[in-house]
Amino acid sequence: MLDNQTPLVEMRNISISFGGIHAVDNASVELYPGEVVALLGHNGAGKSTLIKILSGAYKRDGGDILINGEPAEIGNPRDAKKYGIETIYQTLAVADNVDAAANLYLGRELRTPWGTLDDVAMEAKAREVMGRLNPNFRRFKEPVKALSGGQRQSVAIARAILFNARILIMDEPTAALGPQETAQVGELIKQLKREGIGIFLISHDIHDVFDLADRVSVMKNGQVVGHARTEDVTKDEVLGMIILGKVPPKAIPGPGAMQMA
Amino acid sequence: MADTVNSVHLNVARGANEHPVRRFFRATEIDTRLLGMVGALMIIWISFQISTGGLFLTPRNLWNLTVQTSSVAVMATGMVLVIVTRNIDLSVGSVLGFCGMVMGVAQAQILPQYLGLGHPAIWAITLLIGLVTGAAIGALHGVIIAFLGVPSFIVTLGGLLVWRGATWFVTSGQTVAPMDTTFRLMGGGTEGSIGATASWLVALIACLAIVWALLHARRQRKRFGFPRRPIWAEYVLGGVGCALVLGFVAVANAYYWPANIARKYADANGIAWPDGGLLISHGIAVPVLVAIAVGIVMTFISTRLRFGRYVFAIGGNPEAAELAGIKTRWVTVRIFTLMGALCAIAAAISTARLNAATNAQGELDELYTIAAAVIGGTSLAGGTGTIAGAMLGAFVMQSLQSGMVLLGIDSPLQRIVVGMVLVIAVWLDTVYRARAK
Numbered sequence A: 001m002l003d004n005q006t007p008l009v010e011m012r013n014i015s016i017s018f019g020g021i022h023a024v025d026n027a028s029v030e031l032y033p034g035e036v037v038a039l040l041g042h043n044g045a046g047k048s049t050l051i052k053i054l055s056g057a058y059k060r061d062g063g064d065i066l067i068n069g070e071p072a073e074i075g076n077p078r079d080a081k082k083y084g085i086e087t088i089y090q091t092l093a094v095a096d097n098v099d100a101a102a103n104l105y106l107g108r109e110l111r112t113p114w115g116t117l118d119d120v121a122m123e124a125k126a127r128e129v130m131g132r133l134n135p136n137f138r139r140f141k142e143p144v145k146a147l148s149g150g151q152r153q154s155v156a157i158a159r160a161i162l163f164n165a166r167i168l169i170m171d172e173p174t175a176a177l178g179p180q181e182t183a184q185v186g187e188l189i190k191q192l193k194r195e196g197i198g199i200f201l202i203s204h205d206i207h208d209v210f211d212l213a214d215r216v217s218v219m220k221n222g223q224v225v226g227h228a229r230t231e232d233v234t235k236d237e238v239l240g241m242i243i244l245g246k247v248p249p250k251a252i253p254g255p256g257a258m259q260m261a
Numbered sequence B: 001m002a003d004t005v006n007s008v009h010l011n012v013a014r015g016a017n018e019h020p021v022r023r024f025f026r027a028t029e030i031d032t033r034l035l036g037m038v039g040a041l042m043i044i045w046i047s048f049q050i051s052t053g054g055l056f057l058t059p060r061n062l063w064n065l066t067v068q069t070s071s072v073a074v075m076a077t078g079m080v081l082v083i084v085t086r087n088i089d090l091s092v093g094s095v096l097g098f099c100g101m102v103m104g105v106a107q108a109q110i111l112p113q114y115l116g117l118g119h120p121a122i123w124a125i126t127l128l129i130g131l132v133t134g135a136a137i138g139a140l141h142g143v144i145i146a147f148l149g150v151p152s153f154i155v156t157l158g159g160l161l162v163w164r165g166a167t168w169f170v171t172s173g174q175t176v177a178p179m180d181t182t183f184r185l186m187g188g189g190t191e192g193s194i195g196a197t198a199s200w201l202v203a204l205i206a207c208l209a210i211v212w213a214l215l216h217a218r219r220q221r222k223r224f225g226f227p228r229r230p231i232w233a234e235y236v237l238g239g240v241g242c243a244l245v246l247g248f249v250a251v252a253n254a255y256y257w258p259a260n261i262a263r264k265y266a267d268a269n270g271i272a273w274p275d276g277g278l279l280i281s282h283g284i285a286v287p288v289l290v291a292i293a294v295g296i297v298m299t300f301i302s303t304r305l306r307f308g309r310y311v312f313a314i315g316g317n318p319e320a321a322e323l324a325g326i327k328t329r330w331v332t333v334r335i336f337t338l339m340g341a342l343c344a345i346a347a348a349i350s351t352a353r354l355n356a357a358t359n360a361q362g363e364l365d366e367l368y369t370i371a372a373a374v375i376g377g378t379s380l381a382g383g384t385g386t387i388a389g390a391m392l393g394a395f396v397m398q399s400l401q402s403g404m405v406l407l408g409i410d411s412p413l414q415r416i417v418v419g420m421v422l423v424i425a426v427w428l429d430t431v432y433r434a435r436a437k
C-alpha cells in the first residue's frame, strides 16, 4: 500500500561513531505519512543516536536524509524543527527551572508587539494544550523540576505537538510512566497518526509498542537487523530479531542481519 | 465538571487548614528566601545600632551605605546571569580598573584637548568610551569561553591578571585626577544628589509604577481567566512596596548638607543664614539612582525578554536548551558582554566617587561581587538567582563592612568576618533548599 508513495522521511546509509565506537553503522530507515514505525533494539543498539541525527542533535559522519524525497540539510535542532520534526527525548530534555509554559515555548516564545515575552498568552495556550493531554495538570506556575515524571513527560509531549509537527520522534516515551499514563500516550499516538503525522516510536521493549506500530525496524550493535510489517510477524519473531539478529521470512533483512551459515 | 468541583473543594479545605502565616506567603507570592535576607539585614542593622551606641541607623550612615553599595551592586546584577549559566567571572574587578583608567584618561587628558576643559559633553563621551571598552572586553571573554571551549574560571582568571596589568600600561602606573566636574556627579556627594523635591518625585513615580504593575498583572490574569491573588494580598503588596519606597526617600531627605557646604551655598546664592542652620536635603544620590536603574533594566532583561528566559533555561539544563534550538554559545557571549558593560558603569561610579582613576581600583571587587550574588540567592549549581536578591546581597555585605568600620574593627578582622559570613550564608541557603524540596 505504501510502495507508490514518497516517504515522509528517508534516512539512507547513516553512520556515526564516537571515538572508536560505531554507534550507528550504515543504517537506513523510512517513515510514511500517518505511519508509526517502531524502532526496536537492546539498550545501546544505537536507536537514540540514529534519531538524534534526524533531530539535529548529532551530526552524522555519513549518509543522507531525505524529507518528502528532497535532500534535507539538518545541522542543528533548529534546522530539524524547520522541517516539522519534533522530538521527545529519552532523557526528557526539559528546562528544569522554568515553568511548563516556558518549556512548551522554549526557543519559540510568543512575544508582545514590544518584543517582550507574552507570558499570559503562552500560559493560556499551555493550559489549553495541557488540559487536553493531562486534565489533572494544575501546576503551571512551578518550575518543572517540581513535577512528577509523568507530568514532566506530558510537558515534553505537549511541546512536541504544539507546533504542528509532521514528523514526531518519541524516544522511550513511556519509560517513566504508570499504566494509566502509558495508555494515554497510546491514545495520543493513535490520534496523531489519524492526523497524518509520521511517528518514530522507540523502545527496547516490544510489548510496549507492538500494538501501536505499523512497521518495526530492529537495530543491533548500531546496524539495522531488518524491517517488517507488524501484521507479517509475531512478537516472538521480533524478539528473535532483537536478541539474535535472526530475520523471519516475511521481513526484509538489513546489514545487521545474522549471516545464515 | 465533577472534577473542577472536587478540586475547588480541595482548595477550600486546604486553605482552611493552612497555617495563617503560610497562607499569607502563598497568597502574596512573596519570596520567603528574599524575606529571610531582609530579616538578616535587619538583625545586622539592629546589632550594629546597639553596639555602636546609635551611630549606625542614622540618615547619614544609611545614605552612605547606599552610595558605597552602588558600584558592587551594579556588577552583581550581571554576575547573577553569569553564575546562573554555571559560569563565573573573576575578572570584574580588573575590568573595572581598566575601564576606569581608560575613562580617566579620556576625560582628563584626551577629550579636553579637543573640546576644552569642562565641556558639558565630556562626561557622556567618556561614559560611552568606557561602555564600549567594557563590552568589548566582556565579548572577548565570552567568545573564548563559548567558541574556544576554555572554562570561564580560567578565561576570567587570566582576565583578572591581564586587565590589571593593562590598567598599569595605560598611564605607566600613574593616577589620573581630577575627573570632569559633570562626570563626578555619578559618584554622589553633596553635588551628586538630586535633592528633596526630585527625590519625592522619584518616589511618586515609583509608587505609581508599583500600583500600575499590580493592576496590569491582575487585569491580564483576569482576561485569560487564570487564578488570581486574593484582593487583600494585592493591597498588602502595593502597600508594602510603596511604604518601602517612601521610607527610603524620607531617609535620604533627612540627611542634610554639612554646615560648611550649606553656608558656602547660602553665601553664593545670597541666602540669609538662619539661626538653626540651613537644612538642605541630599535626597537620593546619583550613583544610587544609577544602580536602581540598572537593577530595573536587568530585572526586565532577565524576566521579560527572550534572552533572559534563555539564560535561565541554559542554567537549568544546558543540553535541553541546546536541543530546544537555543543558540547557547551566543547567549554566553551576550552575557559576558553585558557583564563587561556593567563593569564600566561600576567603574564610572567608583572613579567619580574617588575623583581619580587609580591602578588599584576595583581590587578584590570580583570577590565582593560574587559574594553578593551568592548571598543574594544565586546558586552556583546554576539555574536560579534574582537581580533583586543580588543587589540586596551587596547591601548586606556593605552593611557588615560599614558597621565594622564604625566599631573601629581592623580591616584584617573585617575580612575574616566577611569571609565567614559568606560561607555561613551559603550553608544556610543549602539547608533552606534541601528543606524546600
Ligand SMILES: Nc1ncnc2c1ncn2[C@@H]1O[C@H](COP(=O)(O)OP(=O)(O)O)[C@@H](O)[C@H]1O
Pocket: A018, A021, A022, A023, A041, A042, A043, A044, A045, A046, A047, A048, A049, A050
Ligand atoms: N555522545 C556519545 N558519546 C559517546 N558514545 C555515545 C554517545 N551517544 C551514544 N554513544 C554510544 O553509542 C551506542 C548507542 O547508544 P544509544 O543510541 O543511546 O543506544 P539506544 O538508544 O539504542 O539504547 C552506545 O554504545 C553508546 O555508549
Ligand SMILES: [Mg+2]
Pocket: A044, A047, A048, A049, A090, A171
Ligand atoms: Mg536510547
